[in-house]
Amino acid sequence: MKNIIVVFFILMFSGVSAIQAEEVVVPLPLDLVTFEKSLESRSFIVLDTRSAKEFAEGHIKKSVFLGVDGPFETWLSIAVPDKNQFILVIADEDKAQNVLSKLNEKGYFHVKGFLKGGIDTWIKAGKKLQKINEVEAADLEKVISGKNKQVLDVRKPEEYRQGHLVTALNNPLSELPAWSQALQNKNTYYVHCASGYRSMIAVSLLQLHGAKNVVNVKGGYQAIQTNQNLKIESQ
Incomplete structure (x- = not known):
């Protein structure tokens, strides 16, 4: 009491x-x-x-x-x-x-x-665990050149405008409930933010709601920037 x-x-x-x-x-x-x-x-x-x-x-x-x-x-x-x-x-x-x-x-x-x-x-207790599929930024050049593959940049629009991977779509984490509905399970989505925190939130939410093929990009945009084989542009 x-x-x-x-x-x-x-x-x-x-x-x-x-x-x-x-x-x-x-x-x-x-x-x-x-x-x-x-x-x-x-x-x-x-x-x-x-x-x-x-x-x-x-x-x-x-x-x-x-x-x-x-x-x-x-x-x-x-x-x-x-x-x-x-x-x-x-x-x-x-x-x-x-x-x-x-x-x-x-x-x-x-x-x-x-x-x-x-x-x-x-x-x-021997219970099962799920894992998150991940790729290194250095591997993006190979994996995104295939069919039905798309990079999703979940940073804020102002971050995206300052610099982003040429092929990436800007889908801010704050707007995930809206844009996630348009994702198609036939595609594989490579998700990144600045360093990995926000992208992991995004991937976990997408996974929770049934997305089949989502992959986290380790190191995020910070790692993408350091790879000379990946094309960066700003607006």
Whole structure:
């Protein structure tokens, strides 16, 4: 009872209404059985807050990438546009409480909890992981010359105008819900941003919503710029 009262007053003084407070799910460390059972429900997604490299190497199905060591708050509303979305969190144990605090501050009150022991718990139990297909920027010259292949630059329009790969389309991450509907599964899409953070968010969202052939370009535009065989133009 004491804990409930404390939580209520914390919420009250942080600007949360009484109605909202009643709906709040207090996040907890979840054992594997509870986490996996929740994941079976279509109402839950997994918010994976590890690094882009770790996410690419292996993540739980239905996961969206949003690394806590990057601009987490900036892209939270794109990664999880619905604040009523039920969320399960994957985080390094020493960063889990920080992630939960950031979510609470931004009004995401439907976080059930985080997997105790992080991704290692999932791996040690022999559970399957999905991976993100990736290519080096140096390989783009070869891979984009084929049929049904397209480069998507998810940086902001002003970044794109300052310099971009000649064949790349500018599809800003902030507008992903609109342009993603036009993607065709017969095509393979090579996605990049400036350095890799935003492109990993984009690829994870596209993967979550059923896109079949999306590939992350490692190192993003920073790596593309250094390759003399790739043609760059500005507007």
